[in-house]
Amino acid sequence: MRWTRTLIPTLREDPQDAEIDSHKLMLRAGLIRKLSGGLYIFMPLGLRALKKVEAIVREEMDRAGALEILMPALQPAELWEKTGRLTTMGPGMFKLKDRQDRLLALGPTHEEVVTDLITREINSYRQLPCTVYQIQTKFRDEIRPRFGLMRAKEFIMKDAYSFDTSADAADISYQAMYDAYARLFTRCGLRVKPVEADTGAIGGKWSHEFMVMADSGEDAVIECTACSYAANVEKAERAVTVPAPCTACPVVEPVATPNTRTIEAVAAFLKVPAARIVKTVIFTADSKPVAALVPGDREVNEHKLLRILGAKTLERADDATVARVTGAPVGYAGPIGLTIPIYADQALENACDIIAGANAADTHLLHVCIGRDARVTAFCDLVNACEDDICPRCAKPLRLTRGIEVGHVFKLGTKYTEAFDSRYLNEAGKAEIMIMGCYGIGVTRTLQAIIEQCHDANGIVWPASVAPYAVALLSLDPKDESVRTAVANLERQLESNGIDVLVDDRDDRPGVKFKDADLVGFPFRVVVGAKSLAKGCVELKRRSGGDSELIPIETAAVRIGQAVAEARAALNPVSAN
Amino acid sequence: MRWTRTLIPTLREDPQDAEIDSHKLMLRAGLIRKLSGGLYIFMPLGLRALKKVEAIVREEMDRAGALEILMPALQPAELWEKTGRLTTMGPGMFKLKDRQDRLLALGPTHEEVVTDLITREINSYRQLPCTVYQIQTKFRDEIRPRFGLMRAKEFIMKDAYSFDTSADAADISYQAMYDAYARLFTRCGLRVKPVEADTGAIGGKWSHEFMVMADSGEDAVIECTACSYAANVEKAERAVTVPAPCTACPVVEPVATPNTRTIEAVAAFLKVPAARIVKTVIFTADSKPVAALVPGDREVNEHKLLRILGAKTLERADDATVARVTGAPVGYAGPIGLTIPIYADQALENACDIIAGANAADTHLLHVCIGRDARVTAFCDLVNACEDDICPRCAKPLRLTRGIEVGHVFKLGTKYTEAFDSRYLNEAGKAEIMIMGCYGIGVTRTLQAIIEQCHDANGIVWPASVAPYAVALLSLDPKDESVRTAVANLERQLESNGIDVLVDDRDDRPGVKFKDADLVGFPFRVVVGAKSLAKGCVELKRRSGGDSELIPIETAAVRIGQAVAEARAALNPVSAN
Secondary structure, rough: OOOOHHOOOOOOOOOOOOOHHHHHHHHHHHEEEEEEEEEEEOHHHHHHHHHHHHHHHHHHHHHHHOOOOOHHHHHHHHHHHHOOHHHHOHHHOOOEEOOOOOEEEEEOOOOOHHHHHHHHHEHHHHHOOEEEEEEEEEEEEOOOOEEEHOOOOOOEEEEEEEOOOOOOHHHHHHHHHHHHHHHHHOOOOOOOEEOOOOHHOOOOEEEEEEEEEOOOOOOEEEEEEOOOOEEEOOOOOOOOOOOOOOOOOOOOOOOOOOOOOOHHHHHHOOOHHHEEEEEEEEEEOOEEEEEEEEEOOOOOOOHHHHHHHOOOEEOOOOHHHHHHHOOOOOOOOOOOOOOOOOOHHHHHOOOOOEEEHHHHHHHHEEEOOHHHOOOOOOEEEOOOOOOOOOOOOOOOOEEEEEEEEEEEEEEEOOOHHHHOOOEEEOOOOOEOOEEEEEEOOOOOOOHHHHHHHHEEEOOOOOOOOOOOOOEEEEOOOOHHHHHHHHHHHHHHHHOOOOEEEEEEEEOHHHHHHHHHHHOOOOEEEEEEEEHHHOOOOOEEOOOOOOOEEEEEOOOOHHHHHHHHHHHHHHHHOOOOO | HHHHOOOOOOOOOOOOOOHHHHHHHHOOOOOEEEEEOOOEEOHHHHHHHHHHHHHHHHHHHHEEEEEOOOOEEEEEHEEEEEEHHHHHHHHHHHEEEEOOEEEEEEEOOOOOHHHHHHHHHHHEHHHHEEEEEEEEEEEEEOOOOOOOOHOOOOEEEEEEEEHHHHHHHHHHHHHHHHHHHHHHHHOOOOOEEEEEEOOOOOOEEEEEEEEEOOOOOOEEEEEOOOOOOOEEEOOOOOOOOOOOOOOOOOOOOEEOOOOOOOHHHHHHHHHOOOHHHEEEEEEEEEEEEEEEEEEEOOOHHHHHHHHOOOOOOOEEOOOOHHHHHOOHHHHHOOOOOOOOEEEEHHHOOOOOOOOOOOOOOOOOOEEEEEEHOOOEEEEEOEEOOOOOEEEEOOOOOEEEEEEEEEEEEEEEEEEHHOOOOEEOOOOOOOOOEEEEEEEEEEEHHHHHHHHEEEEEEOOOOOOOOOOOOOOEEEEOOOHHHHHHHHHHHHHHHHOOOOOOOEEEOOOOHHHHHHHHHHHOOOOOOEEOOOOOHHHOOOEEEEEEOOOOHHHHHHHHHHHHHHHHHHHHHHHHOOOOO
């Protein structure tokens, strides 16, 4: 392909509304253009790179035995009613009506559609296991679309769904997808970290997120400084050393704490660290009040509390409920004397001589001993893990870091198959519920994550497997006939060897071409100029670094072809076998 | 791939709600499944065939120099306001609002988005010509979705858009697309007929539709029985022999025709053929009344009238307007005495001694001579051409037939580029409007049209270029180890030669496998059974016909590979060069 025959609108300056490097670079390198908030157009180079990512995803899904299908984006709302998600998906799901006044969803995901399909098409254990996938456009009405393709209203996902006869079989399907994810991200040139994750609104029991670690990531991740433990901050656990039960506790003593409705205010007033105070938060879980106790320097993790309670809904109690339950205005709740269920963080077990609200206005209690003074229903993990907490696996310090979620694997269990009564006949002819898993990859997000991880001050540094073109062939003297001929020959030789090459044939200064080649980030840059050509040579340089080298024009196609093949093979754990 | 590891839900019986053969066969062969009205799921085999069609379309677009991009399905409504199409597209366009209460269209086409893009990105004659395309999901709120993928609410299109500096350059871009269409449909194994077409709501000046001729087609096509002339019935012209001007016309004579408000009633009452009566229809064009005269056995073609008038809107006048304009109740309009503009079909030029309404209740006029009695503004082509009309090119008879529109090429001119003020700087530095063309292919519809054209009583007869698998390899005795080994070896050999093969390894009767192989329609069927294998042979049969032949197992892979390559090459006009 010739630069003058395609459309690569590179920009000299950073676009104003792009916040993170990868977003700026996608715009500057002419890979995408914004249509409006959260909606992007893929330009020729961007689409080429996207198709390469898609091809890698597809190959690894096929290798894992998953079957490619394609489901509609428009979905009848009735299907979503079956699982209750027409409501629980909330305003993030686009909905519209057709001429027949039927409500349709514009699919943000496809659990309902695929479960309905499999329920109709699979009826025997002989047809299981079955994993299907699609690479398809998804829609989400984001409150605040941002960071380019990272959080868009319309994006491409690979979503896969497994159906199995048993939990053990489902584990095998899950592991096959997990392994495929590890392979395919590696092949895309990405370093990813699988982290344990919460299952959120999609339901299910267990999941891993594949994170590209990056300061610009939207997800907080806790990882161990020593072992491989890593988890989404909502899911992360910590080890806690419970002190021995106390023996000689001082007597509880009320203290006046006027106008101290927050932990910070109490800590300042009493001149104690926040960790010495118990934070008591009243929630309404499935319309019933419960209390959660955590150390004063921590926040309650509502996902964990919800899971512990086994509740469907959980929200902070309103002021009236707090007043009714504690007998005091908001800000003075404490565990002593409460008659509602009390769940305390594990760090509070055997906590002694601490400070708590008195369930009375403007008053706190000193010398509280949790075991002696409060009727705790259960001690459990109720808070987010933090920097410097202790790893639950190896007891070394944890650290807080950030990541971009590019993939997600879930064990869903029977949440959807029960809603659709998805049964197969087992060997004994008995109808049993199928066990399900689901597996997503943000394909467009992955493309941008590659750039976020692979760039430098001059532009993108594409991995050879996903670069829009492997080679940029710069014609420095396009008016010189010997240069033109050499460029055309080399282009033809490379293309016939299956190397994709973009010839910069613009009538422009060499500096412009060098800068654009670096900005777009082609893995290999080959320069053909009249001066070196007179010596029978062209110049080869890798975008990833190292000096340029002069190579003889006669063997240039072979040398470049080898270099590209090596760079691609280095990213492919499968071809190495 | 093994049959037992994929998902091919073939059906023995015709599905109830499928009306045409291709729709029945897509369901029966397990290529698609219905999600709900107008929404279909592509199953693994259907998607494989679809991807092959897409690949051929992509190759020919690339060969023609078009650049692949990808635009969002969601489009800001403001863009559609710029061209007035937010209104004129009517209820066929899905619309929805996002959380910020912004109106979005779910794109049925992309003229607005692409014109906006090109206006922003192209500013010099040096960047032109430029043709971009995408293969993308489109949405249309069909009143009555039907015939499977033929008329669906969600479907895949290839849409391309050309931008040029002049009408001549635009003609070259148009021709490049026209030629690419002819090649790519041929490569898909389709016989298509390019027919002249009306430009409809999309606007523009000239267009061709690519039709797959089929009785089940939704489009009426007029074609010449002798030459290559063919046109959509809305666009088709006919030759008319205008008689010499009359000389001795009888005097006009009123005749009482009580309760004869239709041409049929008048013809029956006066015992004359309908063709001897003038049909006078009153329209409102841009709110002004006009009269259209056509022979009594013809209907007014409103598209043609609209174009002749150069009007924006055209509709039948309401009863009150008819009464006001003619001074008579509806049913008795005639040309004599009308003061509004009168447009008459060319067949009425010099018409003499005919019958017309008298503009008076229950009365018609005999012996009307159009040239003498009516003030006709213009004689022009105002009716649909019919079976047995005369070809405008060669004067031989026309015939009426039916087709499935699979592609459409338009010369748009400046309709969109003027709305977006899409200008480039010419060589003199002057800003000029770009000239535009647009080019669509219904990719999913093309897939089904292939089946509509290529099937027999037993099932689909796939062209080798788009078959989901080129070869079905039937293992007749899957429990026989020598058969199993021979099948596995042949499968491996074929796959390593780039031949896609589906092994029917089901533990089922041979009859089931033969029937399914015919139903799905793999171009080549290879049968491995214990009996023929004992003789060192396997059986090869073409789905398109001919006897099966025994071929030696040692050279089977080579023989089959050759046969597949020949079948593919036969469909490829490009590879023949």
